Amino acid sequence: MNKFFYPKLALVNLKKNGNTYIPYILTCIGSIMAFYTMVSIHSNKGLDQMPGSTNLKFILFLGIIVIGIFAVIFLFYTNSFLIKRRKKELGLYSILGLEKKHIARVLFYETVFVTIISLSLGLIGGILIGKLLFLLLLNIVHFKSPLSFHIDYWGLLITTGVFLAIFSLTLVTNFLQVKISNPIDLLKGGQHGEKEPKSSWIVTLIGIISLGTGYGIALSVETPLEALLLFFVAVVFVIIGTYALFISGSITLLKQLKKNKKFYYQSRNFISVSGMIYRMKQNAVGLANICILSTMVLVTLSTTVSLYIGQEGMRRDFYPWDVSIMGEAANTDFAAVKAIVELEKEKLNVRSGDEISFDLAHFRAFQEGSHFLKDMVEDESTDTMYYERVSNMTLIPLDDYNRLTGGNKSLAENEMLIFSVGDNYEEQTLVFGDDQYLITEQLEAIPMDFKKTQDMGHTYYLIVKDDAVMETIYQTMKNDDDPQTTLHALMFNLEGDEEILNAFSANMRAAVLQSNPDINIQNLYEALTELYFFFGGFLFLGVFLGSLFMMATVLIIYFKQISEGYEDSERFVIMQKVGMDKTEVKKTISKQILMVFFLPLAGAIIHVAFAFPVITKMLAAFRLTNIPLIFLCTLVGVVVYALVYTGVYLLTARSYYKMIH
Amino acid sequence: MRLLEVKNLKKIYTTRFGGNQVQALSNVSFSVEQGEYVAIMGESGSGKTTLLNILASLDKPTSGEVFLDGKNIVTIKDSEISAFRRDNLGFVFQDFNLLDTFSIQDNIFLPLVLAQKSYEEMNSRIKHLSQRLEIQELLQKFPYEVSGGQKQRAAVARALITQPKLVLADEPTGALDSKAAMNLLKIFSTINDLGQTILMVTHSVAAASHANRVLFIKDGEIYNQIYRGSMSNDDMYQKISFTLSVLASGGEELE
Numbered sequence: 001m002n003k004f005f006y007p008k009l010a011l012v013n014l015k016k017n018g019n020t021y022i023p024y025i026l027t028c029i030g031s032i033m034a035f036y037t038m039v040s041i042h043s044n045k046g047l048d049q050m051p052g053s054t055n056l057k058f059i060l061f062l063g064i065i066v067i068g069i070f071a072v073i074f075l076f077y078t079n080s081f082l083i084k085r086r087k088k089e090l091g092l093y094s095i096l097g098l099e100k101k102h103i104a105r106v107l108f109y110e111t112v113f114v115t116i117i118s119l120s121l122g123l124i125g126g127i128l129i130g131k132l133l134f135l136l137l138l139n140i141v142h143f144k145s146p147l148s149f150h151i152d153y154w155g156l157l158i159t160t161g162v163f164l165a166i167f168s169l170t171l172v173t174n175f176l177q178v179k180i181s182n183p184i185d186l187l188k189g190g191q192h193g194e195k196e197p198k199s200s201w202i203v204t205l206i207g208i209i210s211l212g213t214g215y216g217i218a219l220s221v222e223t224p225l226e227a228l229l230l231f232f233v234a235v236v237f238v239i240i241g242t243y244a245l246f247i248s249g250s251i252t253l254l255k256q257l258k259k260n261k262k263f264y265y266q267s268r269n270f271i272s273v274s275g276m277i278y279r280m281k282q283n284a285v286g287l288a289n290i291c292i293l294s295t296m297v298l299v300t301l302s303t304t305v306s307l308y309i310g311q312e313g314m315r316r317d318f319y320p321w322d323v324s325i326m327g328e329a330a331n332t333d334f335a336a337v338k339a340i341v342e343l344e345k346e347k348l349n350v351r352s353g354d355e356i357s358f359d360l361a362h363f364r365a366f367q368e369g370s371h372f373l374k375d376m377v378e379d380e381s382t383d384t385m386y387y388e389r390v391s392n393m394t395l396i397p398l399d400d401y402n403r404l405t406g407g408n409k410s411l412a413e414n415e416m417l418i419f420s421v422g423d424n425y426e427e428q429t430l431v432f433g434d435d436q437y438l439i440t441e442q443l444e445a446i447p448m449d450f451k452k453t454q455d456m457g458h459t460y461y462l463i464v465k466d467d468a469v470m471e472t473i474y475q476t477m478k479n480d481d482d483p484q485t486t487l488h489a490l491m492f493n494l495e496g497d498e499e500i501l502n503a504f505s506a507n508m509r510a511a512v513l514q515s516n517p518d519i520n521i522q523n524l525y526e527a528l529t530e531l532y533f534f535f536g537g538f539l540f541l542g543v544f545l546g547s548l549f550m551m552a553t554v555l556i557i558y559f560k561q562i563s564e565g566y567e568d569s570e571r572f573v574i575m576q577k578v579g580m581d582k583t584e585v586k587k588t589i590s591k592q593i594l595m596v597f598f599l600p601l602a603g604a605i606i607h608v609a610f611a612f613p614v615i616t617k618m619l620a621a622f623r624l625t626n627i628p629l630i631f632l633c634t635l636v637g638v639v640v641y642a643l644v645y646t647g648v649y650l651l652t653a654r655s656y657y658k659m660i661h
Numbered sequence: 662m663r664l665l666e667v668k669n670l671k672k673i674y675t676t677r678f679g680g681n682q683v684q685a686l687s688n689v690s691f692s693v694e695q696g697e698y699v700a701i702m703g704e705s706g707s708g709k710t711t712l713l714n715i716l717a718s719l720d721k722p723t724s725g726e727v728f729l730d731g732k733n734i735v736t737i738k739d740s741e742i743s744a745f746r747r748d749n750l751g752f753v754f755q756d757f758n759l760l761d762t763f764s765i766q767d768n769i770f771l772p773l774v775l776a777q778k779s780y781e782e783m784n785s786r787i788k789h790l791s792q793r794l795e796i797q798e799l800l801q802k803f804p805y806e807v808s809g810g811q812k813q814r815a816a817v818a819r820a821l822i823t824q825p826k827l828v829l830a831d832e833p834t835g836a837l838d839s840k841a842a843m844n845l846l847k848i849f850s851t852i853n854d855l856g857q858t859i860l861m862v863t864h865s866v867a868a869a870s871h872a873n874r875v876l877f878i879k880d881g882e883i884y885n886q887i888y889r890g891s892m893s894n895d896d897m898y899q900k901i902s903f904t905l906s907v908l909a910s911g912g913e914e915l916e
Contacts, residue, residue, distance in 0.1 A: 261780045270774045274762045574758045577719070578772050578819065579747025581740070 006102070010109035013089075019655070020085060020562060024078050025118050027555050028163070031071040032122025034548050036159040037130040038064045040152035041137065055530070056141070056537040063541045067548065072166055074552055079170040081559050083177055085566075090178060103178050111171040119160060126159070127151055133544070140308070141536035142529070199251040207244025214238035215610045227617035234614065238607060239292055246288035246603075250280045271575070271588045272595075279564070279596060286556060287600050293553050294604035295611075297546045298641055302608070302634035303615055304542030307535045309633065310624040315531060317623040319524040320449045321356075321491035323505070325512065327519040329359055329488040337512055337519065338490065344508045348500055355492035356447055358400035359467060361474040363482055367391045367458065370427035374477050391458040393477070395470045395486075396448075401463045404447045411440065411465045419443040421452050421459035430462070433476040437464075448491065452625065494525070501525045550641075554648045557597070561652040565659030572660055589660060590653070597649050605638055663728075664826060664858050665693040665716070670725035672711050672881075685711040686722070687881040693827075693860060698853040700872035701862045702905065708881040709862045710831070716860065717750060717829055718742050730826055747772050751820030755832035757812045759804040759819075766800040769819045776823065783822075790818050794848060810841030817848060821857070828852075830861040834868045846871045866905065870898040877908055884908060 014021050042060040093103055214237030221227045254277045258264050264273060280287075325337060334357070345352060365372040367389045398411050409417065416437045418425050430437045445451070446461050464470050467486070474486055494501050505525040512519055572585050580588075612634060616627050624630070670689040675682050685708045693699050703709045714720035716727060718734050727734050729749060737745055752758075759768045766787065773783045791797045794814045799807050807815070813833060820828050830849070834842035842865070850871055853859055861872065869875045871894060877885045885908070887900055 265770065265774050265780045265783065267775050267777055270767070270771070274767065278762045571760055571762070574760055575771070576743070577717075577752055577754070577758060578775070579743050579750075579823075580775050581743030583740075584743070584775070 006105045007109045007113075010106050010113060013106065013110060014113060017082070017086065020082055020559070021114075023555055023558055024082055025114055027078055027551070028075065028114065028118035029122040029125060030548070030551050031067070031075065032118060032159060032163055033126040033129055034544070035064070035067050035071060035162065036123055036126030036152075036155055037133055038067055038544070039158055040126070040130050040155040041134055043152055043155060044134065056533045059537040059541050063544065066545060068162060070548065070552070071163070074555075075166055076170060076173070078555065078559065080173070081563065083174050085563065087177075100178055104175050107174050107178065108171065111167055111174075115164065115167045119163060122163075123156055123159065133540075137536070137540045140532075140540055142532040199255050200248050201252065203244050203248035204252045207241050207247075207249050209241075210237045211241025211245060214241055218610045218614045221614050221617050224617050224621035227614050228621055231614050231618060234611075238295075238610075242291055242603065242607075243285070243288045246280075246291065246599075247284040250284060250599075251277060254280065267584070268587075268591075272591050275568075275571075275588075275592055276595065279592065283560060283596065286560060287596065290553050290556055291600035291603040291607070293549050294600060294641065294645075295607040297549045297553070298604060298608045298634070298637050299611060299615065300542045300549075301546045301641075302630070302637040303619065304535075304539040305637065306619060306626075306630045306633040307622060307624055308539040310619075310626050310629050311531055311535050313626055313629075314623040315524060315528060317452055317625075318531075319522060319527060322493040322524045323508075324489060324491040324522045325519060326360075326487050326489045327516065328483050328485045330485045332488060332516060332519065334488055334490060336515060340511050340515060341490075341508060344504060344511055347507070348504045350500060350504045351495045353493035353495055355490070356404055357488065357490045358404060358448070359397055359470070359486060359488050361395040361470050361478075361486040363393055363474065363477045363479065365391050365393050365432075365477055370429050371431045372477070374433075374479070389457070391460055394448075394459075394461045395473060396461060396463050397467050397470055398463055398465055401446075409441075409463075411463070413465055413469065414438055415440045415465065417441045417443050417463035419446040419449070419461040419463075421449055421461075425460065432473050435473070435476075448489075452623075498525070502529070550644065553645075557648055558652050560596075561593070561656045562659070565656045569660045585660070586657075589657070593649070593653055593656065597645075601642060601645050605642075608634065608638060662695040663692050664695045664697075664730060665860070666726075666728040667691050667716070668726045668728075670712070670715065670727065671723045672708075672715065672720075673723045684881055686715075689725070689878070689881070689883055691876060691883055691886075693858060696853070696856050696858055698849070698859045698871070698873045699861070700869035700875045701860070701878055702864070702866075702869050702875055702901070703878035703884075704909070707878045709878055712878065713829060713831055713860075713862050717752065718746055744776075747776055747823060749826045751823060751825035751828040753813070753816050753820050753828065753830040753833045755835035757804070757809075757816045757836070759812055759816060761804055763803075764800065765796065765802055765804065765807065765815045768804065768815060769800075769822055772819065772823050786822055787818070790822055793851075794818050808841070809837050810844055813837060813841070813845055814848065817845070817852075821852065826858065828857060828859045830859065830863075832863055832865075833861065834863065834865055839867075842868065866898055866901050869901050870894050872897075875901055875904075877904060879908055 038060060042057060042064060090103055093106070094100065098106075214234045217230050217234040217237065221230055254273055257269070257273050258277070263269055325341075327334070327337070344350075365374065367373075372391065372393070398409065398417075401407070401417070402409060411417070414435070414437050416430060416439055418430070418439050418441075420442070424442055425439065428439055430439065443461075443463075449459070449461065464473065470486055494504070502525050505523045509521050509523065509526070512521060568589070572580075572589070576582070576585060612631070615634075616630055619625075619630060668690050670686050671684075672686040673682050673684050689708075689712060701709055701712065711720065715722050716734075718737065722735060725735070734745065759765075760771070763771065769787055769790075770783050773786070787800070791800060794817060796811065796814050796818060799811055799815065804812055804815070813836075817833075820830075833849075834845055837845060846868055849859055849861070853873075859872075861868065863869055873889045875887045875897075876883055877887075885904060887897070887904060889897055892900070
């Protein structure tokens with residue numbers, strides 16, 4: 001036999017099965033591109049030099065793992081779908097006299113071709129699009145200086161290795177498929193009469209209960225910390241509920257509809273209901289997958305985009321003042337520090353805005369009613385409310401307060417003014433150790449900080465009579481690793497171009513620390529770079545994974561439509577023979593596709609709606625409290641996703657109709 | 662009374678680019694009386710299926726006319742053709758064409774549901790019918806749970822439930838074993854005795870020998886026909902076999 005016989009046959013097979021193999025190869029190319037891009041960005045040398053790149057690299061590494069797992073699962077799924085569709089063809093070969101080893105050889109060549117095509121195109125695409133995405137990433141994280149992007153040979157090698165392994169595994173499973181079946185089975189592959197699916201009230205009930213529990217948790221969460229802790233619990237419940245309801249709930253519902261004779265024996269319901277029962281049996285898991293994938297895409301996109309857009313507003317929450325310099329009051333020469341700052345400002349011609357300076361003491365305490373304890377509770381890990389009761393306390397002497405506000409308040413030895421960043425302080429007194437202090441006033445504003453809608457734990461500013469009182473309280477309450485004495489703070493804002501301010505911030509930090517290494521400097525502009533890296537990295541990964549999951553959803557839908565098209569075409573021919581006209585056929589088909597198609601989307605949108613309260617609370621933990629912004633991002637995400645989804649629907653519905661006629 | 666009248670039917674299939682023309686029916690004319698049981702026989706490629714498809718209004722002739730109960734079905738508009746088929750014709754196919762997703766009962770109901778009959782009416786119709794076809798026990802089962810003969814009886818029930826003017830059967834015994842086939846043919850004879858007009862296309866001499874009249878079709882034309890008259894099924898069988906062998910040898914001299 002001609003030695004080119006098998007490769008030729010393999011090539012012809014791929015061409016003949018183009019309408020399923022082309023999407024499959026595209027999936028492979030897409031996965032390879034995604035994987036290579038992530039690996040190459042992760043291992044880019046230039047990234048190491050950027051500040052805050054450790055977080056970013058970790059985020060990218062997570063991305064590599066997720067894409068790898070995803071590729072394995074997804075390529076296996078599509079491959080098994082393809083080989084099932086081709087059983088008849090393979091059966092024909094063995095009846096025509098090809099032995100199993102010959103069929104295996106054909107399958108081998110097919111896999112070789114698919115591998116060569118997808119690896120070469122995928123890697124070339126990865127190199128091209130990787131460069132583009134890398135530039136995009138740099139832009140997202142506000143990193144200006146252009147980094148070179150080389151072809152990453154190590155990345156090429158890893159990607160090739162991983163995907164060769166995946167392709168070999170799919171080939172092995174295909175071999176097994178051929179090996180365990182005889183020609184008659186192959187010929188009849190997939191033509192067995194389908195049993196009517198059984199529905200189980202218990203599973204349905206479990207589904208309703210766990211979905212209800214998940215939603216209940218989502219709605220009852222009140223604080224950001226609860227949200228962070230309980231979100232994944234709710235997610236697990238919702239996932240279980242989704243699967244149970246798609247698998248069993250749908251069939252239970254349809255069977256109830258079927259029992260209602262008046263409803264069921266109407267021409268518009270008759271075919272849809274019975275068709276849907278079977279379709280749900282075959283597709284419940286697939287539809288539940290689509291529903292969960294869609295929810296994931298929507299949640300990922302809306303949170304990452306909200307965080308990225310909202311970070312401008314969040315940074316003020318983290319840093320009420322652009323620069324704050326603190327040092328121990330007793331051992332720091334603040335006049336010298338200020339001179340250094342002025343010098344650096346002059347060098348780069350930076351102007352500063354408002355400026356305040358004051359004495360303070362800072363410590364953490366554990367709040368129990370009006371008592372503030374130094375000792376932390378011992379079983380902190382088991383008490384979820386623990387973090388809710390940790391308080392950040394800042395003491396400020398009255399003269400500094402009066403000087404900064406221009407006020408003229410007075411206090412006795414055992415009196416205090418209080419400013420709470422979050423909700424108002426509810427008690428009348430404050431107790432430190434054995435000393436009780438009376439609150440004479442709840443302040444509405446304070447120069448060094450401002451009210452926030454969400455506060456992690458509590459942040460209190462206490463105005464006390466004088467330095468002596470402050471010192472007394474501080475010595476009672478301070479922990480071992482706190483500074484020995486009370487502090488002095490210098491805070492100011494900066495004006496000018498961001499890039500110059502970045503440079504100034506770095507220079508100033510170096511100069512001040514050189515004069516006194518114990519000084520603590522917090523700088524908005526330095527922090528900003530890190531925030532950009534953090535949220536930018538998140539956004540990048542969110543969009544990247546979002547698009548990947550979207551591609552998966554699209555392909556699952558496409559394959560589903562095709563396989564159903566083949567089966568349904570026979571059924572609709574019969575219906576036409578017994579007197580159903582073409583427009584009715586068309587109506588019934590579109591009703592069915594519409595239901596199958598938009599059920600997961602509707603499910604996903606409901607999930608997102610219920611998740612919204614938790615998402616806002618969780619984002620509040622990142623200090624993002626702009627709920628209208630989050631709502632807008634989520635809404636835009638849902639609309640865009642629904643549009644893409646509908647586009648896919650229209651495309652696949654077309655190839656489905658073609659198959660029916 | 663004439664129920665079906667076929668006049669000068671001609672069907673030419675043209676390949677897509679108009680290159681080859683295949684004449685499936687050259688000139689077919691015949692008629693079927695109300696209450697008749699007619700079998701059409703012929704070899705593969707003789708044009709039987711084309712003829713049946715045209716009678717079933719699934720295909721249009723190149724020329725010629727078909728009247729069912731005085732109405733020309735060739736000129737019926739596309740939008741009305743399904744309703745016409747549903748109301749006037751019943752079909753029995755070789756491969757049953759039952760839908761796997763419906764129970765036997767729902768399969769039988771299908772044409773009535775499409776015709777938007779009420780559930781009560783469907784129910785009263787099926788009771789009578791299922792008894793006569795001995796499928797009462799099977800109504801709640803699904804097609805994959807019953808035998809071929811049972812499936813075909815369900816298909817006959819589906820064809821009869823609309824009370825059609827004409828039942829068209831395409832090789833109804835083709836996929837059945839001899840016992841099930843005999844059973845089905847008996848049912849056909851019974852329903853014919855009750856006044857149902859039946860037109861059956863078949864290869865099987867045994868099947869055709871049950872009919873009142875057998876038409877032979879060859880090369881797209883009616884070649885011969887046999888009337889039962891007072892003949893028994895066995896005599897009929899002999900005569901059909903003889904005609905077929907003459908037909909096969911290409912003889913012209915018959916009668």
